Amino acid sequence: MEPRSHLSSPQIFDSGEEEEKEARRLLAEEMEFPEGNGVVGGDGKVHSDYHLDIEMPDTAHQISHDSWFQVGFVLTTGINSAYVLGYSGTIMVPLGWVGGVVGLILATMISLYANTLVAKLHEFGGKRHIRYRDLAGFIYGKNAYALTWGLQYVNLFMINVGYIILAGSALKAVYVLFRDDNDMKLPYFIALAGLACGVFAICIPHLSALRIWLAFSTFFSLVYIVVGFSLALKDGINAPPRDYSIPGTKVGKIFTIIGAAANLVFAFNTGMLPEIQATVRPPVVQNMMKALYFQFTVGVLPMYAVTFMGYWAYGSETSAYLLNNVKGPIWVKTFANICAFLQTVIALHIFASPMYEYLDTKFGIKGSALAVRNLSFRILVRGGYLAITSLVSALLPFLGDFMSLTGAVSTFPLTFILANHMYLIAKKNRLSFLQKKWHWLNVVLFSAMSAAAAVAAVRLIVVHSTTYDVFADL
Template identity: 70%
Template sequence: MDIQSNRVYDQTEDVEVKDTAHQISSDSWLQVAFVLTTGINSAYVLGYPGTVMVPLGWIGGAGGLVLATIISLYANALVAYLHEYGGQRHIRYRDLAGFIYGKKAYALTWALQYINLFVINTGFIILAGSALKAAYVLFKDDDMLKLPYCIVMAGILCAIFAISIPHLSALGIWLAVSTVFSVAYIAIAVALSLKDGLNSAPRNYHIPGGGIGKVFKTIGASANLVFAYNTGMLPEIQATIKEPVVKNMMKSLYFQFTVGVLPMYLVTFTGYWAYGSSSDTYLLNNTHGPVWVKAIANITAFLQSIISLHIFASPMYEYLDTRFGVKGSALKAKNLLSRIGLRGGYLTFNTFVAACLPFLGDFMSFTGAISTFPLTFILANHMTLVAKGDKISSLRKCWHWLNICFFSLMSLAAAISAIRDISVDSKEYHIFADL
């Protein structure tokens, strides 16, 4: 694709905007804030007591989450301030990288971003399928409904939802629905964790493992800290916000990293307090309570995952709709057929990978290491240096280079750790496993 073609102009500002089939400058800062918050408080949070706190302990886990909040807010702010750099509104991450560095960086950024988002989307389908199976097992543990079947059902519902919602801005009321679902499973998980914690013997908070294995687990957990906050698609989300773009985006980011992170903190710390080193990678597996209450938590986690996936898949939908000229009403016959074919095909492949590799967590760690770190931290700092190098002080330049070097090392270490985990776990699991 020629990154210099198909341009239109934003009528409210003298800023050049590239052509897109999706809406630009249509959403309030609060709606965008809820898009960001929906991603943070997805059902992934139910795994943080096990995947973050257990390998890091109280000091490393709690301190790391707070530090990751601050660092992530800073890195996202850097990208947000570049949104209108050079007299153009960069509505896609690859457009921004291409404008600053050239066509090779455009292609590389595109590849990294879509690999990252594809794996995240696949993870959401696995998460939805796992929640659906967990709800079924509460009532009938007959081994009839296997995880791959649940993943297929989740994929079908994700496709129906994707076909019905034309673009990110059209989520509208569904963001409120998603918030209700998030509050439901987080509140239930916290309440049951508190009950179990108050009624159980003293827990063991010792960090498990030893030697080189413990080192790799610590590195992997540290990578999960920043993965929890970052998507690698901030320009695509910022593209939907109303003018003034940067000011409103900063409002959304401040909301996300102050109010939006509180539920995640609550479920993570409460879950680890209640179960200690035995915390499962899906918190509801630890809890004890009425079957119907746990069923509600699992069903709401299942449904919320479908909405969350739509957010992270929206850059792919935008590309497909723009490439094939799919615009207008979702119910228009031509558009409906196009979305069935394009989005349905994309999610069919997602679902196949999800059913084939339900132990995707290790692969997520690897793609996060080679894409989330570069897109969110390394590129954000380096693009700022290139774009504003003459306007910033020597001290600030040193700060940006320190971030670039540190996160490059973290990216390398996290990638090595993930490869090791993939090697170890591949001996235990098999494709289409019923976990």
């Protein structure tokens, strides 16, 4: 990527030695390097003397192409994916009315704040950091680059595991509506879902190529959210009083509440904000802020609506997939489940795109998407990745537990801990004493929450693994 134009103007370096030093100091200050660490190289670019081992590679994917509105819909697709059909059961049931409502509102505000911190660092140091790991490596060094890439890979892989479980569950729900013979079990539907996701991944070369599919995704989301909301409202009006108490033993409640806190942060965060921001047109930061405000205002309303309505209608009996609770015409439920399946295929592609971008860039997959080499590469590599993801999904189809574990081990560190600490390091010369303490408080608080949530999520998976066999038919 080329630096901003005012960095490459050679005339500022044609003065005497004192003027050159002053120019370097001013450039370093403008580009937000700590004084003494900003160095102007012979190519006229600003470098950091402790980040020279981290270079931002080229990308095989399209960048700087999309409007903020399209990027806003990419973010909204993630927040209103078929995962929203589980939040009544995985967030509201463990937390109850007070904890669930307050928790969702707080998670919305905190997530917007944390994502804003990351978005504002996108052009830090005179470079566009189009990958989360590039930004972390630029600020901290080579080890942080590798650690962040590992965390992000785990985060996106587990999100994709959950998506394939969701897609398989939606297909099974359609089957159960018409057949009760139980011949087709959940693992079979997970395999079919993985195949569909693989075909879509082969056909869509990069994130910007989604375009019209984002409109389809929005339509699919509205269908299952409206159907879930409407049928739950009808059931709730006709149902006897519900039990809203938090289920479980005293010890069990503690672990499920902690796990639900991880689900809260999971609901709002992508773990790949720089990768999404890379697709937006300049001015990058301003446009990304518009997309984030769209996501956390208009974008969260459908999720709020279906989550609260589902819990109101079914109380502590709400399942981890709301469409399994609702009663109504078979054709309506079938249409909603098919839409949930199709939207999940699109949403999974978004969260798999950083892995695709890495592999395409590493192996030089550029040019026409239909070129024999490029098409063959996508079939083998993306197909193989989704085959492994589908296998893990079928082995451990515990959707709520995977949401908790993902939030604990990767979403907390990437979105909250790392975001606050990176901003603290990058802006330390411009932050007041109270601002620095505030960011350190966030780092410590979210680190503690991440550790507790990880323990709770692992415990839930172990408990469920002893109850069900592998390839369980849930």
